[in-house]
Every structure is written in C-alpha cells, then in structure tokens.
Amino acid sequence: MAHIERLWHATAMAADYDELYGPLERLFGAVVMHDTRSELPGVGRRGGMIWIGDNSIEIGSPLGEASPVRNFVERWGGGMHSLAVGIADLDATIERLAGLGVEKLADATPGIIFTKPAQTAGLLLEWSAHHTDDDPRWGFPLRERRVPPLLDVQQMAFVTALVPDPIAAGERLAELFGTDVVRRVPDAGPGQVGAVVSLVDNVLVLVRLPEGGVRKEDWGQDINRARFHAIGLRVPDLRAATDALAGAGIGVGPAIDGVEGSVLVASDELRVPVYLCEELLPEDPRRG
Numbered sequence: 001m002a003h004i005e006r007l008w009h010a011t012a013m014a015a016d017y018d019e020l021y022g023p024l025e026r027l028f029g030a031v032v033m034h035d036t037r038s039e040l041p042g043v044g045r046r047g048g049m050i051w052i053g054d055n056s057i058e059i060g061s062p063l064g065e066a067s068p069v070r071n072f073v074e075r076w077g078g079g080m081h082s083l084a085v086g087i088a089d090l091d092a093t094i095e096r097l098a099g100l101g102v103e104k105l106a107d108a109t110p111g112i113i114f115t116k117p118a119q120t121a122g123l124l125l126e127w128s129a130h131h132t133d134d135d136p137r138w139g140f141p142l143r144e145r146r147v148p149p150l151l152d153v154q155q156m157a158f159v160t161a162l163v164p165d166p167i168a169a170g171e172r173l174a175e176l177f178g179t180d181v182v183r184r185v186p187d188a189g190p191g192q193v194g195a196v197v198s199l200v201d202n203v204l205v206l207v208r209l210p211e212g213g214v215r216k217e218d219w220g221q222d223i224n225r226a227r228f229h230a231i232g233l234r235v236p237d238l239r240a241a242t243d244a245l246a247g248a249g250i251g252v253g254p255a256i257d258g259v260e261g262s263v264l265v266a267s268d269e270l271r272v273p274v275y276l277c278e279e280l281l282p283e284d285p286r287r288g
Contacts, residue, residue: 003096003178006137007202008086008128009049009056010159010231013069014078014271017046017061023269024059027250028052028233029149031142033134039064043108049132051142053233055156055202056135058084079221079272080228082114083159084126085177085199093127100176120176121169122226123161150248151241157232157277157284158205160256162214162223166194166206169226173197173204182283185258193258196283203284205232207256218254220264220273230273232262238278252276 014020017035024030033056034048044067047060062070072081087093090111094104097115105114111130117123134140163169166188170181179198188194190210197204213224223229235241242252242263253264255275262277280287 001178002198002200003093003176004085004087004200006086007055007156007159007199008084008126008131009058010083010156010228011058011060011081011126012079012231012272013045013047013060013062013072013081015061015073017059019269020059020061020078020271021050023267023271024050024052024057025145025149026147027150027245027248027265027267027270028153028274029145029151030057031145033142034132037063039067043067045069049135051136052231053153053155057156057231076227077222080159080161080230082124082126083161083204083228084112084128086131087127087129090127090129093129097127097176102176117226121163121172123163123169123173123228125176150244151233151235151276153233153235155234155280155286156202157234157275157280158203158259159199159231160205160207160229160275161227162207162209162229163226164209166208170195170197170206183281188258191257193256196281198283198285200285202286203281205256205259205281207258220253220266220270230264230275232259232275232277234280235276235278238263238276241276 030050037046044064045060046063049056102119105116112128174181183196194208195206251266253266255262262275265274
C-alpha cells in the first residue's frame, strides 16, 4: 500500500517570477492557480502553483533578504528545487519517516513539511496533507488562459532527477513513498536512466549523474550534485510540436538516454529544463 497519495507538485525557483512563468505560459499553456507574496521567516518568496496538462508546478522567486529561495537561486542558479507528494496524515507520516531515519528539515505552512535531503538520496522532498482551494483535482475551475499556448500539452509525463546511484536512490525513495521501483537498469552509464520510481499518478525518472556533472548545453542546466532536474510534458504529436517550436525559433536537444521519444526544449528563456514526449513511460501507472 502506498504511503503517498499522489504527486502534489514539482517545484521550480528562479530569480524573477515573470521570467520563470512567462515561457511556461506561452509555450505550454500554464495557468496560474495562485500567486502570492510572503516575507515570513522560512518562506520569503513570491509565487505559488501553476497548472500544466494534468498536474501542478509550484514556481517562485526570492522575496526579502532572508529568503531561503534566494540562497537556492544564488548558490545553484535556480531551476528545479524540490518535489512535493500528497499524503493523508502529516503526523503519521512524520512518525513513519522518523522510523526510517528521515528527519524534518522545516515546517512550511500548516500541514506541510520538508525533510532533510541527506536522508532522502540527496533530494529535497516536501510532504503535504494540505490542498489549496484552486486545485482542479478537488473540483475547482481553472482560470481562463490569457494567451493561446504554442503547444497542446495534455499531461505532465514525468519528473527527472540526477543522482550518483539511481538504483540505490530509487529503492530509498520507494521505501519512503511506499511505492515501487518500476524500472531498474543496473548497468546504466553516466547520463542514462538507471531507475524509475512510481509516484502513484506519475513517475520519477532517476538518471545517473556523470562524474563532474552535466552541462547546460546538453541538459538545459549545469548540475554537479544530486538534485531534481526537469519536467516531462506529453503532447499528442511530437513532430507537430517540434515543428511549432521551430517556427517560433526554438530548437530541440537530445533525448534522455532511456526515455525513448523525448526531446529537450532548447530555449534560453526556460528557467527549468522541459522535455517533450508523445507517450507516457511504459511503467507509468496511468497507462494501466
């Protein structure tokens, strides 16, 4: 039985909210669910959740000098920050995680905590028993799009992370989530998919981090430590999508080795790497 209920959202941060949101809206049809400002201790950000396809992404930028988001953006250049999973009972989750050697890093808002990355395969995780009153998954209508998007995005297909040992990381995360490692590739080389973990209604793709890290020109961002990397978005026709991007002066880069039929959107405007694909991964629970 899974201990998590769903992927609640991926999270991306950048120095400027509008520069982060703008391309996601124009290219992929992102819709703002809420956009708030808070300089409260431990928060210090402008932003909130946006909707793309069939799931949400939290985006934000630093607000105030003591913002923890500022530290992340200035130290690591922004990009993918963390992954949030939905749970039923926060107190029970905290107790269960403690029994597995995972400690709370910080409280976010009531019903939401972060845990220490060193105990979760080097990746920052958010655990939430909370939902907002603008989330389509609970029957709330989305706002109308302000502009027609370039591409017709139908689903958030996956989230990626780069880690030194994908199988070990996958087994650890599956243990914490109460889900399964649905793909293991023991001989995966640097830059290749080594494991895929079920998120109940999505999947986390774990790629082996090459020694020395990866470069922006190949991966959309310079990364030299374990961290979340990108989101994958499913479109109905990948050729039509790449043609539309080309017409807008945007090229595509190489696929992830192990995610067939995916391309990296090669746009300097994007503050978080985005892959496009036409099919969900074979192991995705939504295919069954």
